[in-house]
Amino acid sequence: MTDINALEQEILASVAAASDEAALEAVRVAALGKSGSVSALLKTLGAMTPDERKVKGPAINGLKDAVNAALTTRRDALKNAALDARLNTESVDVTLPVRESPAETGRIHPISQVIDELTAIFADMGFAVAEGPDIETDDYNFTKLNFPEGHPAREMHDTFYFNPKPDGSRLLLRTHTSPVQVRTMLAKKPPIRVICPGRTYRSDSDQTHTPMFHQVEGLVIDKGSHLGHLKWILAEFCKAFFEVDNVKMRFRPSFFPFTEPSLEVDIQCKRDKGEIRFGEGEDWLEILGCGMVHPNVLRNCGLDPDEYQGFAWGMGIDRIAMLKYGMPDLRPFFEADQRWLSHYGFRPLDFPTLAGGLSN
Ligand code: 2U9
Secondary structure: OOHHHHHHHHHHHHHHHOOOHHHHHHHHHHHHOOOOHHHHHHHHHHHOOHHHHHHHHHHHHHHHHHHHHHHHHHHHHHHHHHHHHHHHHOOOOOOOOOOOOHHHHOOEOHHHHHHHHHHHHHHOOOOEEOOOOOEEEHHHHOHHHOOOOOOHHHOOOOOOEOOOOOOOOOEEEOOOOHHHHHHHHHHOOOOEEEEEEEEEEOOOOEOOEOOEEEEEEEEEEEOOOOHHHHHHHHHHHHHHHOOOOOOOEEEEEEEEOOEEEEEEEEEEEEEEOOEEEEOOOOEEEEEEEEEEEOHHHHHHOOOOOOOOEEEEEEEEHHHHHHHHHOOOOOHHHHOOOHHHHHHHOEOOOOOOEOOOEOOO
16 A cells, blocks of 8 residues: 555544544644645655656545545534534524514614604605705805894804805804705795705703704695695694594794794693693693795795795604603703613614504
8 A cells, every 4th residue: 555545544534533623624734734744745746757747646636636525525424413413402492582683672763753754644645855954054044034134043042153164154054944945945846845854953952952953844835825724734744643533733823034924833732640642631732833935935935926825834853752752851862872762762663654553
């Protein structure tokens, strides 16, 4: 028996003796590794005379192939044996509760949930969602919205301004999402039906106000649109959002530079043991402001007020989320506290639809 056959027997014996994949890997390295016994033989081929190589070459390559084949067979056998062992030992207790998949530990933030609910409600009434930049121009955030120069809302105490640009104009963090409606009116001819949800910023934060909060505003521009349409849309919104069949609403005169007439809207509610229930009770809660779009704003956006009328409304998303889902405090909204989120958050796959129920 040539030394090659002897080596082959020896290696095949250690392959067969390998009790697990790690042991088998050690055999492979000892044979075919950089300084393996078979590798060493293969290196001798180079130094042989052609005649010698004609003889030894096939034998040595035959050895290498035989060892590789044995390794593969043994590895598969060990894998199957390991699996069988696990199958026999591991019993799956199907009565065990499903372990929460990582996705399940995450939660949809109440703000995102409410924006999804609003989108579903207004989409059902033919509204599209319009979005725009958080960093706005003074012109779109104030001037086009009929805020006179020197209006207090323009002051630093209310608005985050960037340093003036070389041309003197100043960018700012939008104080409401109204500039999105301005951009929509400048970009699209009526009829217009949009809601504009998004982050808004005011530098007047205190116990109940944060420098960043969320608003959703709505706009309808059409021929002949009037307050009656606005009242109906807001009534439908309140019933759908607060998931009540009927809700009394109270419209009070108010003032906003960008609407005339301007109104604030209260909805009927019942405060009971810290809870607020809508659609019943003798109490009122202010939830939004609205009005007919001011003719100056229509003109500023290239529309003829004698041809087109429009109405708009605005509400704080953080606020209506707290009202609907009973969160007592605004600040935790922005603290990313996992405990708060797992308590007030929503399951990722429960996407709110009117048909499937908004908040179930
Ligand atoms: C255009 C024309 C009119 C949007 C409106 C309100 C009234 C309003 C407040 C609600 C709570 C802001 O977050 S809040 O403090 N907003 O009361 N917003 S009417 O009116 C517009 C907007 C755009 C072009």
